[in-house]
Amino acid sequence: MLRCELKDVYGQKVLMPRILSLQVDVDEGVPADALYALFPYTPTAELCEITLYDGDAPIFIGVIDEEEHICERSGTYLKVSARSLAAHLLDNEAMPCEYDHPSLSLMVERYAKPFGVTLGSESDEVFFGEQSVTKGTSCWKALKTFCIACYLTPPRISSTGVLYPKGLEHSGITVFGGDGVRYTRLREVKKRCEEISAVHVKATNGGAYSFPIRNTSAKERGVRRERYLNAVLTESPMKCADAMIKNGDSRSYAVYLRCEGCLLGAEGNRAVIDDPVIGDTDELYISAVHYRMKGDGAYSNITLKRRSF
Numbered sequence: 225m226l227r228c229e230l231k232d233v234y235g236q237k238v239l240m241p242r243i244l245s246l247q248v249d250v251d252e253g254v255p256a257d258a259l260y261a262l263f264p265y266t267p268t269a270e271l272c273e274i275t276l277y278d279g280d281a282p283i284f285i286g287v288i289d290e291e292e293h294i295c296e297r298s299g300t301y302l303k304v305s306a307r308s309l310a311a312h313l314l315d316n317e318a319m320p321c322e323y324d325h326p327s328l329s330l331m332v333e334r335y336a337k338p339f340g341v342t343l344g345s346e347s348d349e350v351f352f353g354e355q356s357v358t359k360g361t362s363c364w365k366a367l368k369t370f371c372i373a374c375y376l377t378p379p380r381i382s383s384t385g386v387l388y389p390k391g392l393e394h395s396g397i398t399v400f401g402g403d404g405v406r407y408t409r410l411r412e413v414k415k416r417c418e419e420i421s422a423v424h425v426k427a428t429n430g431g432a433y434s435f436p437i438r439n440t441s442a443k444e445r446g447v448r449r450e451r452y453l454n455a456v457l458t459e460s461p462m463k464c465a466d467a468m469i470k471n472g473d474s475r476s477y478a479v480y481l482r483c484e485g486c487l488l489g490a491e492g493n494r495a496v497i498d499d500p501v502i503g504d505t506d507e508l509y510i511s512a513v514h515y516r517m518k519g520d521g522a523y524s525n526i527t528l529k530r531r532s533f
Contacts, residue, residue: 225278225279226243226246226276226277226278226486226517227239227240227243227276227277228240228243228261228263228274228275228276228277229274229275229277230268230271230273230274230288230304231271231272231273231274231275232268232269232270232271232272233269233270233271233272234269236268236269238266238268238271240263240266241264241266242263242264243261243262243263243517244262244263244264244301244518244519245260245261245262245517245518245519246259246260246261246262246276246515246516246517246518247259247260247261247514247515247516247517248260248276248284248383248488248513248514248515249512249514249515250383250488250491250512250513250514250515251511251512251513251514251527252380252391252392252491252492252511252512253511253512255310255313255314255364255368255381256307256308256309256310256311256314256381257284257286257307257308257310257383258305258306258307258308259274259276259284259286259304259305259306259307259308260303260304260305260306261274261303261304261306262301262302262303263301263302263303263304264299264300264301264302265293265294265299265300265301265302266302268302270291271288271291271304272287272288273285273286273287273288274286274287274288274304274306276488278486278488278489281489282384283383283384283488283489284308284383284384284488285308285309285383285384285385286306286307286308286309286311286383287306287307287309287311287312288304288305288306289305289306289307289311290303290304290305291303291304292304308381308382308383308384308385309339309340309341309381309385310341310364310381310385312339312340312341312363313335313336313339313341313362313363313364313367313381314362314363314364315362316339316362316363317360317361317362317363318334318335318357318361318362318363318365318366319357320357320358320359320361321356321357322354322355322356322357323354323355323356323357324354325350325351325352325353325354326350326351326355326370327348327349327350327351328343328347328348328349328350328370328374328389329348331366331367331370332367332387334363334366335363335364335366335367336363336367336381336387339363340385341381341385341386341387342385342386342387343386343387343389344382344386344387344388344393345388345389345390347389347390349374349375350374351370351373351374353373355369355370355373367379371389371390373458374389375389375390375391376460376463376464376467377390377391377467378391379391380392380492382491383488383489383491388492392491392492392509392511393492394492394493394494394509394531395492395493396490396492396493396494397493397494397495397496398487398490398493398494398495398496398510399495399496399497399498400481400483400495400496400497400498400499400526401497401498401499402498404496404498405483405487406483406484407481407482407483407484407526408482408483408484408523409480409481409482410479410480410481410499410501410502411479411480411481412478412479412480412502413477413478413479413480414476414477415475415476415477415478416445416447416476417449417476418472418475418476419439419442419447419449419472419473419476420439420442420447420449420450420451420468420469420472421438421439421442421443421447421448421449421450422436422437422438422439422443422450422451423436423437423450423451423452423453423465423468423469424436424437424450424451424452424453425437425453425455425461425462425464425465426452426453426454426455426456426461427455427456427461428456429456433452433453435461435462435465437462437465437466437469439469439472439473442473449472451468453465453468473530474529474530474531475529476530477529477530478511478527478528478529479495479497479502479508479527479528480525480526480527480528481525481526481528482523482524482525482526483523483524483525483526484522484523484524485522485523485524486515486517486522486524487510487513487515487524487526488513488515488524490510490513490526491510491511491512491513492509492510493509493510494506494508494509494531495508495509495510495528496508497528507530507531508528508529508530508531509528509529509531510526510527510528511527511528511529512525512526512527513525513526513527514526
C-alpha cells in the first residue's frame with residue numbers, strides 16, 4: 225500500500241492520511257523523476273520534502289517544488305509537485321574548475337554527495353584526460369560529462385537518490401504476461417530510422433576515417449545509415465563507435481505496456497515478455513514507469529527497450 229510522508233521547513237514530518245490522486249513519472253531519459261499528489265487539506269508549515277513509501281520501503285524521495293491549497297465546493301485540498309533528489313544537481317551551478325585526470329569519487333564528492341545522493345557502486349575509475357567545468361555548468365552536467373567520457377554512457381540517479389555512474393543496472397527481472405505481471409495493452413514499435421549500419425572512425429591527427437565499425441545485423445536487413453566519428457581526443461575510439469551503434473539499436477525498438485497496479489521501483493529491471501503476438505523475448509529492460517492513481521483505479525504505463533549487452 226502506498227503512503228506519503230511530508231516534511232516541513234522546521235523538520236517536522238507529516239504522514240498524510242490519504243492520497244486522493246497520484247502521478248509519478250520515472251524515465252531514464254529525464255534526469256529528475258517527477259511526482260504530483262493531491263491530498264485532503266492538512267494544516268502544515270511550509271513543506272519542502274516528500275517521501276513515497278510502498279509498505280515500509282521508500283520508492284520516491286524528493287524535494288517539493290510547488291505547494292497549492294485548493295478550496296472548492298467538493299472540499300479543501302493540498303496539492304504538491306515534487307522532483308527526485310537529482311533536481312538539486314540540475315538546479316545548482318557547479319563552481320568553474322579545470323580537472324586533470326578526475327576520479328569518480330572526486331566528482332561524486334563535489335557534485336552529488338552534498339545533495340544527499342549516494343553512490344550505488346564500489347567502482348572508482350579515473351578519466352585519463354582533462355575536463356573543464358565552465359561558468360554556468362550545472363552539477364548534473366559536470367557529472368554527466370565525466371560519466372560519458374569515462375563510461376561512454378550518461379549516469380542515472382534513482383527515485384530514491386542512488387547514483388549509478390554507468391546508467392541503469394539490470395539486476396532484477398520482471399516477467400510480463402503468462403504467470404507474470406498482467407497487461408491490458410501492448411504496443412510494439414520498430415524504428416529502422418534510428419539504426420546505424422556503420423561508423424567510420426578517425427583515430428589519429430592527420431589520419432583518415434579509415435577504421436569502419438559495422439553493424440552486421442542492420443546491414444543484412446538493408447539499413448543504410450552511416451556516420452563519421454572524429455575520436456582523436458578519446459581514450460577508446462573503437463568503443464565510442466561501438467557505443468554509437470548500440471545506442472542506435474536501443475532507440476530503434478520499444479514495447480509499451482499498460483499494466484494494472486503499481487510498478488514503481490522496477491525501473492532498470494530486465495524484462496521478460498510472454499506474448500502470443502510478438503512472441504517471447506528476454507532481451508529488454510524497463511526504461512520508464514509512468515504511474516497513475518485516482519480513487520480506486522491505478523495503472524502503470526511501462527516502456528521497454530532493448531538491452532545493449
